[in-house]
Amino acid sequence: MQLFRDLEPLSSEYRHGALTIGNFDGVHLGHARIARQVRQRADEVGGPAVVFTFDPHPVRLLRPELAPPPLTWTRRKVELLGDLGIDAVIAYPTTMALLELSPDAFFDQIIVQKMAAKAMVEGPNFNFGKNRAGDTTTLAKLCGENGIQLDILEPFTRSGETEFVSSSRIRKLIAAGDVQTAREMLTRPYRIRGMVTHGAGRGASLGIPTANLEAIDTLVPEIGVYAGMSYRGGQTYAAAINIGPNPTFGEKARKIEVHLIGFAGSLYGEPLEVSFLSRLRDVTTFPNIDALQKQLAVDIEITKQTYHDYQTNHAS
Template identity: 60%
Template sequence: MAIGNFDGVHLGHRRIAERLLERAREVGGPAIVFTFDPHPVRLLRPSESPPPLTWTERKAQLLKEIGVDWVVAYPTDQRLLQLTAQQFFDQIVVDAVGARAMVEGPNFYFGHNREGTIERLGQMTDQAGMTLDIVRPVELDGQLVSSSLIRRLIGAGEVAAAATMLTEPYRIRGMVTHGAGRGSHIGFPTANLEAIDTLLPAVGVYAGRVPLGGKLVGAAINIGPNPTFGEQAHKVEVHLIDREESLYGEPLEVEFLSKLRDVRAFGSKEELIAQLREDVSRAREIAG
């Protein structure tokens, strides 16, 4: 059993999951990740709660791709948050899950007021006759891979750098709604995305992909205002490359591969069209 938020499912999480699989094989049981929905900070300190990097189903999908057998997404509530470290260990780890081995990172805390340290967990697992593995963090280019670092990169538009630290390129999801329809009139129809529940990359134009019909379809994505037409509202507009799909009212996932450029105003509609052709050409090449 491994407990944690696993937000984003990055390379450090993969290292934990891989050790978890080794231990599960040794004890002859399933590899279980126990996570929380929502993140406890959302209830404890809402004003300090950062937007998540993954929604629960995506998190489970990414962990299953690594090989994890079960992902338990516990519905976080006040009862859970009031459990002492010992109560959490006894009620969740021992009684509910029946864990025989635990795997955690070095900065793991649990129980009310984060009173349960990794040292305390070691004492509890020893007393319960379990093994405890502490997995060292992953370092990339001199930086420790973490959800907070990845969040900063994505917030700055550095989605390609973030992708090197994630097990899969960064994705958002939302519902497709009707927009102004300008894209269709100039030959670049877009799906307008709303109700996005994860962190949005910085304002800019991106190359990406969209999962459709079991395939990943290349896309050019615009995040931000449309200054050429005097629109200041921030939008998320997704142009599917070489595809025309009616997606209104449907959920859509969008994967970000690379930032192409900043958003800027153009002197004419013709200048904008020329730039969009270049954007789509580059996005097509990056998306493969």
Template identity: 60%
Template sequence: MPIIRDLSHFPPSACHGAVAIGNFDGVHRGHLEIIRRLIQRALEVNGPAIVFTFDPHPVRLLRPEQCPPPLTWTERKAQLLAEHGVNKIVAYPTDEHLLGLSAHDFFDSIVRDLLQAKAMVEGPNFYFGHNREGNVELLSQLTASVGMSLDVVPPVEIDGALVSSSRIRGLIAAGEVATAKELLSAPYRIRGMVTHGAGRGAKLGFPTANLEAVDTLLPSIGVYAGRAWLDTISYPAAIHIGPNPTFGEAAFKVEIHLLDFEDTLYGQPLEVEFLARLRDVTNFRNEESLVNQLQDDVARTREIVG
């Protein structure tokens, strides 16, 4: 789905629908409840289901030192939202003009004038306007004053705790990717560019793609089972994050061994999703011990991905 970024030529096809505004970082199961209600309201008003998000996150401009690493990049977010029925994705190019708008001005200029919305759907912790001065109570008053419907969707709880981007971020940072997957709408995924490495993996019989320029949160140091995506084709993948102590290397690396793949990947973009954590990074006493462990990693990866 094309992402709408140029607001000076806003398409009429993205107007007169139901709108949900927010960051939707990770597109988790709490977000999906908002999306389900959004689609219902869009059908009722005979308009598109629209998600209005921000690129970059406003906190990155206001308080960059407090901005957490994202769980999804904008194109991935749009892909996930589209897969669940959203018709239009707007990624507002966050700037000082937007950040300076009062809550009332944001509602008037964005919701009414730009989007010409007929319905809104939000979570209970939605804030808008300068210094987050607007909340769902104020939004309820503003929508009511112009005859626009507003649905406030309750948060989702799983295992006795709220599903949130911050909770998922904590799980990913701890390497608990399987638990995080249960809270997300899809397995956690990162992207990067494949660069040249030392070539040591190939000599051992397990060639790896070295991934750099990852722009989202990395799981903690460890070995994982997952999938690597080249465009629309996926391959089972054993993923190593961290140093290589067996060879005396302390440098932090992201290395992906694609199973049943023999071509070169240098200079290509690669997406990698995580399904399970296999083990810690270990300092093996010799190459034979390492190879035996890698064989086990590959076997377990086939079983998990299969």
């Protein structure tokens, strides 16, 4: 899997293939269906499977006050798309010049001249060009005129549901703390990253050391206690995660504290990634330290079992 941030150095190895254009925030099951179709068309035309996305999202330039918090950072998006068979992701720098291109100009400059695409795959709500003036009808016309095969896929819906899977729907679930339902719509459990900073050290004094995460650049789930997993040195650990204040100690500031179960050592000053499996409970004020310690012990045991069940069910 290759990541490119420009089209100038793009070799022929990553041109003349199948292409999809979109944000792919979160890389959910709908994105997965598009990616797999891109992979199939790439094999048929004998070229690469390529995702073209924008960095940052265009709305951050056009209407920054309306820009939603992202679900994935670029490198994570590349990793997830690579798992789906994509050969390269182009995270193209978003500029006003690019956003001012008409649909015809965007198609000619990017898809035809730069990418030399032989096939394209998109969803039904695809728009492109200045003011999002180009739609799938426009795209079909331009692809037909340039001999490019085009697939327009219907939105993905889970069995028994009428509402289709989307990044905005998943964002609402995570913001509400329903990370388990969100996980069922994503290709991998929802993950955040941050830098480990010094905290009050209360976890260590209770025998449950925690890593305090700051500088998080994606959506943070609702306040609560979660079961998840974390990653360090190529190893995965079950992780009990607390998001919110520590009311038992009279603290009101929201913090993100992660206890890596079975890990011994210092994490200060290091980056740390954490995935969420399920929400265990609300943040609670306990009458004393003993009551808090007993609940934390329960949280850790549930987290261990949740992690074990996930690993068992996703062993392949």
